[in-house]
Amino acid sequence: MMNFKRKDDSIRSIQRRSSRGNARSARVLAWIRYAVPPVLALVAVVLAAQSVWAAPVLHEAPEGSEWVMADWMFLSFIIFAGASFVAFLFALKIGLLSNIEDAKYYILEIDEPDYYTPDWAKEGDVL
Numbered sequence: 001m002m003n004f005k006r007k008d009d010s011i012r013s014i015q016r017r018s019s020r021g022n023a024r025s026a027r028v029l030a031w032i033r034y035a036v037p038p039v040l041a042l043v044a045v046v047l048a049a050q051s052v053w054a055a056p057v058l059h060e061a062p063e064g065s066e067w068v069m070a071d072w073m074f075l076s077f078i079i080f081a082g083a084s085f086v087a088f089l090f091a092l093k094i095g096l097l098s099n100i101e102d103a104k105y106y107i108l109e110i111d112e113p114d115y116y117t118p119d120w121a122k123e124g125d126v127l
Helices: 004-017 023-059 065-094 100-109 119-123
Strands: none
Touching: none
């Protein structure tokens, strides 16, 4: 606890020292001198307590939140699977998936240089 007698004496001494100036400024200075440190100490204690008490609270999840991640993942899967199924049905309906066997022969008939086979494999002398 603060010693109120000492506080009153200090206020009077500040007022006496600033007798040349404004008495109101002396009261403000006395208030700053004696009221601000306890407020700062209270703020420091609250912040320290908050940092100590917040750690366990932050690790606890609200009830039912264990499914939050699974919910949006499942919803995304359903959306993309549904869209791809609709695209598959559309391709099937317009005939893009008919006669797929003949499509591979067309690709084999394209004459283009072989960029992928190395020169040593083309020569025929393998080890």
